[in-house]
Amino acid sequence: MxxxxxxxxxxxxxxxxxxxxxxxxxxxxxxxxxxxxxxxxxxxxxxxxxxxxxxxxxxxxxxxxxxxxxxxxxxxxxxxxxxxxxxxxxxxxxxxxxxxxxxxxxxxxxxxxxxxxxxxxxxxxxxxxxxxxxxxxxxxxxxxxxxxxRQCFCEVSAQDFRRWLRERYGTVAALNDAWSTSFWSQAYGDFAEVLPPRTAPTFANPAQQLDYLRFGDQALxxxxxxxxxxxxxxxxxxxxxxxxxxxxxxxxxxxxxxxxxxxxxxxxxxxxxxxxxxxxxxxxxxxxxxxxxxxxxxxxxxxxxxxxxxxxxxxxxxxxxxxxxxxxxxxxxxxxxxxxxxxxxxxxxxxxxxxxxxxxxxxxxxxxxxxxxxxxxxxxxEGTRSRASVALLADWQSWWALELDSRPSAALDHSHSALAHYRPLFEAGVACDVVPPDRDLSPYPMVVVPNLYLLTADHAARLAAYVRGGGHLVVSFFSGIVDACDRVHPGGYPGPLRELLGLRVAEFWPLAEGASVAVGGEGAHGGRADLWTEEIVPAGAEVVARFLDGELAGRPAVTRHDYGRGTAWYLGTRLEPALLRALLDDVRAAAGVAPVLPGLPAGVQATVREGAGGRYVFLLNHGCRAVEVPLPEPLRDALAPRAAAVTRVELAARGVAVLTGPGPEGGGGAAG
Missing domain, CATH: 3.20.20.80 (Glycosidases)
Known part of the structure; x- marks a missing residue:
């Protein structure tokens, strides 16, 4: 077909x-x-x-x-x-x-x-x-x-929510524990007392809101x-x-x-x-x-x-x-x-x-x-597939919890953060999968974790096992903070990631709107960061870069920790795009992750699909100017199959080339 x-x-x-x-x-x-x-x-x-x-x-x-x-x-x-x-x-x-x-x-x-x-x-x-x-x-x-x-808050939904809570928790006592209802005198004596998080005088119970997001997804x-x-x-x-x-x-x-x-x-x-x-x-x-x-x-x-x-x-x-x-x-x-x-x-x-x-x-x-x-x-x-060498973690549970109210900063945005961490990989021409934290990470030499605020102990253990086995892990700020019930992990931040990252976070220090700080240090890439900073106390981790000004001047901003046969990096702030790209390029080099095609012009995306139908190399010029793309070996134009194999391709602005042949090893990505 x-x-x-x-x-x-x-x-x-x-x-x-x-x-x-x-x-x-x-x-x-x-x-x-x-x-x-x-x-x-x-x-x-x-x-x-x-x-x-x-x-x-x-x-x-x-x-x-x-x-x-x-x-x-x-x-x-x-x-x-x-x-x-x-x-x-x-x-x-x-x-x-x-x-x-x-x-x-x-x-x-x-x-x-x-x-x-x-x-x-x-x-x-x-x-x-x-x-x-x-x-x-x-x-x-x-x-x-x-x-x-997206959600309904009517009485029919309220009854269905109570049914869902009974199935999830079994008893009202378990619900009260999960929702931390000892705070603000919210303890329930019967499931019949529970309502959806309707408009209230001030912040609704965050665990109640989180469960209602879960319930809304399940109802759909x-x-x-x-x-x-x-x-x-x-x-x-x-x-x-x-x-x-x-x-x-x-x-x-x-x-x-x-x-x-x-x-x-x-x-x-x-x-x-x-x-x-x-x-x-x-x-x-x-x-x-x-x-x-x-x-x-x-x-x-x-x-x-x-x-x-x-x-x-x-x-x-x-x-x-x-x-x-x-x-x-x-x-x-x-x-x-x-x-x-x-x-x-x-x-x-x-x-x-x-x-x-x-x-x-x-x-x-x-x-x-x-x-x-x-x-x-x-x-x-049709039916051919791509292979990726990097995984970026995404988790709806963490997304739902991260963007609830009464957080250290209302500017935290899951979608923005995910794209900010994806962009350097895309621009470097690297094949990337976007996977949940319960996925097998062993096939990936490199894994990137943007702001995984909600992290269960089991998922944290999987990340630790991945690094211990030789993986290269990059974790961004405000990760590993709460459990599945939006309760802060005991023992300090970042909860179950402290040993893996070789550090503890003493205090969150979100920045004022429009504010930024300088980041760098001897032998480190330099630039600016904004949105968020943290007071990081190393406990085995090596300091890669420090804050150069602001209230945390001289303190760690980026760390690196050898753990088992692998390495875990931690970013305690939001690095500007060029600085994040430079850092992830360093991690890629350490992990041995190469782009799909070498030497791609800026703005050109290259991907590979292969399977029983053959091997296809796609070149897409997202730029506004024509470019010439060198190929590592001769490939044929799949849209003009009688044409001879070539080692260079002319791509017009918004141009596309679909090539066949042995091609390089790799999957999808883009050159920047």
Whole structure:
């Protein structure tokens, strides 16, 4: 089949006479897959229990006849108006008790048994009717879980939360201990007294907030799993997925991935952010890593502008092609868009589509057709994989806890920190996986840990074992502070990491907004740092760099500690990008980690995918000028297979090269 190509198809928005034209144009654009039915619930069930699938039968029959696969949605992402009218109790409430009304989408409480019952009934109808349809290739459950209704605080959710707490803790005494309820006279005598963390006079109990984030994630997942159970029973063997979103706090991608047959992502790069391809790189690496390196699906992106940012810039010529190939280069086996035909009405009518308002005689449609032709020309890429030599740790539990209120600094931001630590690796052209702390780290010579505030003793022991076995570990500030209940680890900071890092932290010293300090020392890289400092007391660790001014002048800023056969570095502050790059380059050299390709020009990304379909080397020029890229050995242009092998490649601005041949050892990365 090759790399799947297409987009969301919403024929209910158009007269039926348009559908035949859609099929002709999809064929011309080399479309091989569409997602269909995402927002079709009101159309197929216009009144309770009254089904109208005839029109959808004709849609699927037409797609099958055109040889186009369908990723069939369960249609449950937006309940029809009659459901909320008949059952207003399904509507979600915010922490302030205000109800969220119909008129948009995702207007349902994830814990509502009424909503789930109607959703499951719909899925039963769909799976029974289309189980053997020739167009059906995959199921798409729901849509962007938690995008709008991230959590619900209604009484139905409160009851479900109490059930969840009983299962987690067993007794009220265990709950009181976990939540430290002796503070502020919060001790509970019965689970019936427990509420969601609704709007309160001041800071809510942080452990209660953390558990409610866990519960909210599980409530959304339970909606997905209820629908999946129907699909597994009625259509066994048909893959099931749902579309995750980038750096989406309410949904733990690592927790959801095992229940998805293939990970799928919606990602919209911002043309007004010059280096947004770095954020894309981080998210794509995380998606690839979520199921142990398995290829993933880019289920949504924009052909041009979106409609939901304050300023919605179009993608300039070549950007859509470049960013689509970036997804493939980092493990995607599908490139799909929202949507096929641009809407005339509704909230997303100014969101671009593969077929714009202007029709076929448009730059976007011509670029779409050319991209479809290119992807069809290299069918061997599908199923190939990348190998990485560095792992960056990410953990939703720690993210949820880090950004609660009443912390030493409100400026701590998980997503910003993750990208700050990922960027030097991306710019150095190094292959990187993004993995949770319970993943086997032994295959990676180097592991980077950004601000892992919540760290269990078990995960800390895994990090220690990794270093003891010869690994090179980099840990950033404010890590290892609390346990799974947001209780400070006993014995001082950084809790279970003290022995591994060979130090203790006597005091946190977050900096004022806009303030910075100088960092360096004899033989050390010099520069500035901001946001955060710590009073570090070495206990076996070697001082690599010191604070040169400020209240902690002369005290350690960066340390290095030999532990077993490996080494652990600690960063007690947020180093400026150039300084962090220099430090991580030193650690890479010590760990023996090399870039994918040597000598890449600034702004050029290089990745490798390999497998039964062959070996593919991708070069992507994210810069605004043409460059020449030297190759370590002759490679052939996979998009022009009759061309001779070359040792140098000319890349235009926003240019892409897909090469085949023996290639270098390595995985994905970028040159900077």
């Amino acid at each position: 090759g790399i799947r190509f297409g987009g969301d198809y919403n024929p209910e928005q158009w007269p039926e006479e348009v559908w035949a034209q859609d099929l002709e144009l999809m064929t011309a654009a080399h479309v091989t897959m569409v997602t269909a039915g995402i927002f079709s619930w009101a159309k197929v069930e216009p009144r309770p229990g009254e089904w109208d699938f005839g029109w959808f039968d004709r849609v699927l029959d037409g797609l099958a006849g055109a040889g186009i696969e369908v990723c069939l949605a369960t249609m449950t992402a937006s309940p029809p108006p009659w459901l909320s009218r008949a059952h207003p109790e399904i509507l979600p409430e915010g922490p302030d008790g205000q109800r969220r009304w119909p008129g948009a989408r995702q207007h349902f409480c994830p814990s509502s048994p009424v909503f789930r019952a109607h959703a499951v009934r719909l899925v039963e109808q769909l799976a029974t009717r289309y189980a053997d349809h020739p167009a059906l290739a995959m199921w798409h459950v729901g849509n962007e879980y938690g995008c709008h209704t 997942k339970d909606c997905y799993l209820a629908e999946r159970a129907v699909l597994d029973r009625l259509t066994p063997g048909v893959p099931v997925t749902t579309n995750l979103m980038p750096q989406h706090k309410p949904v733990d991608a690592f927790g959801w991935a095992p229940s998805m047959d293939v990970v799928a992502l919606d990602f919209y790069q911002d043309p007004y952010v010059p280096d947004d391809h770095v954020r894309a790189g981080y998210v794509f690496d995380l998606m690839r890593s979520a199921r142990g390196g398995q290829p993933w699906l880019l289920l949504e992106q924009a052909a041009g502008a979106v409609n939901w940012r304050p300023r919605n810039g179009p993608k300039p010529p070549g950007a859509m092609r470049l960013w689509s190939w970036q997804a493939v280069a980092q493990g995607a086996d599908a490139v799909l868009f929202f949507q096929w035909r641009q809407s005339r009405g509704g909230a997303e009518k100014f969101h671009s589509a593969m077929l714009p308002h202007g029709g076929t005689d448009t730059r976007i449609f011509r670029e779409v057709c050319e991209l479809g032709r290119e992807l069809a020309a290299v069918p061997g890429i």
